Amino acid sequence: MSERRSARLLRLLACPQHCLTFAALTVGEAWLCVRASALPFVTSAGAWLVGLALWTLLEYLLHRFAFHLPPAHPLALFGARQHFDHHAAPERTPITKPLVLTAPALLAGLAAASWLTGSDLVAPLWAGLVAGYLGYEVMHVAAHVLAPAEHPLSSFQRAHLDHHVDIRSNFGITSPLWDVLLATRRR
Numbered sequence: 001m002s003e004r005r006s007a008r009l010l011r012l013l014a015c016p017q018h019c020l021t022f023a024a025l026t027v028g029e030a031w032l033c034v035r036a037s038a039l040p041f042v043t044s045a046g047a048w049l050v051g052l053a054l055w056t057l058l059e060y061l062l063h064r065f066a067f068h069l070p071p072a073h074p075l076a077l078f079g080a081r082q083h084f085d086h087h088a089a090p091e092r093t094p095i096t097k098p099l100v101l102t103a104p105a106l107l108a109g110l111a112a113a114s115w116l117t118g119s120d121l122v123a124p125l126w127a128g129l130v131a132g133y134l135g136y137e138v139m140h141v142a143a144h145v146l147a148p149a150e151h152p153l154s155s156f157q158r159a160h161l162d163h164h165v166d167i168r169s170n171f172g173i174t175s176p177l178w179d180v181l182l183a184t185r186r187r
Contacts, residue, residue, distance in 0.1 A: 038120065039120050039121070039124065043121070043124075044124040045124070047121045047124035047125045047128065048124040048125070048127055048128040048131070049128060050125055050128060051124065051125040051126060051127060051128020051129040051130075051131070051132070052128040052129070052131055052132045053128075054125070054128070054129060054132075055128065055129045055131075055132025055133060055135075055136070055174070056132065056172065056174055056175040056177055056178060057178060058129070058132075059132070059133075059136055059171075059172065059173060059174060059175075060171050060172050060178035060179070060182075061178075062079070063083075063171040063172075063173075064171040064184070066078065066079055066080060067079050067080050067083035068080065068083070068167055071084050078101065079097065079101055082097070082101070087164060087167065090144055090164050091144060096137045096140070096141065097137070102133075106126075106129075106130060106133070109126070109129075110122070110126045113125070113126065132174060135174050136173050136174045139153070139156065139173050139174055140160070140173050142157070143156070143157045143160040143161060143173070144161075155176075156173070156174075156176070158187075159172075159176060159179075159185070159186075159187075160173055162186060162187070166186060168184070169184050169185065169186035170184065170185060170186055171184060
């Protein structure tokens with residue numbers, strides 16, 4: 001990756017909204033990892049990996065079913081309107097999701113899972129989900145900012161940019177797994 005492209009990617013990730021989003025999620029993830037330290041490492045690491053894998057499914061489902069609601073749909077204010085704007089102008093910043101939508105959803109999910117299960121496994125599982133989300137945000141920005149020759153996963157980038165042409169396919173950003181399994185992967 002050229003220094004110019006790297007600097008551009010870092011500038012986009014460093015704008016105040018992105019900085020706040022990543023800082024809040026990173027602090028939350030660090031807190032959860034410390035909280036989960038009473039568990040055996042293998043158990044905690046396994047739960048973290050399950051959370052990371054679950055992120056790919058959650059990302060696919062949200063992108064396919066929630067973010068492609070018609071803009072006039074009553075539930076569109078939970079992300080579909082912003083996503084519609086992103087499709088209309090994919091190069092316009094911010095490319096990441098607004099903190100006002102992301103943080104409450106993540107915290108509500110954590111609180112609900114903790115309350116419902118009371119399990120110590122919730123913390124590393126949630127930390128894996130957050131790590132997947134952070135990876136998603138970085139990969140999504142990179143798909144729009146980097147040239148294909150500079151992108152480390154150019155096939156992922158190509159699939160996402162193809163999604164902007166055909167919104168019925170290629171919903172996965174961090175993984176093509178669910179697109180392949182659910183027959184929505186297109187080239």
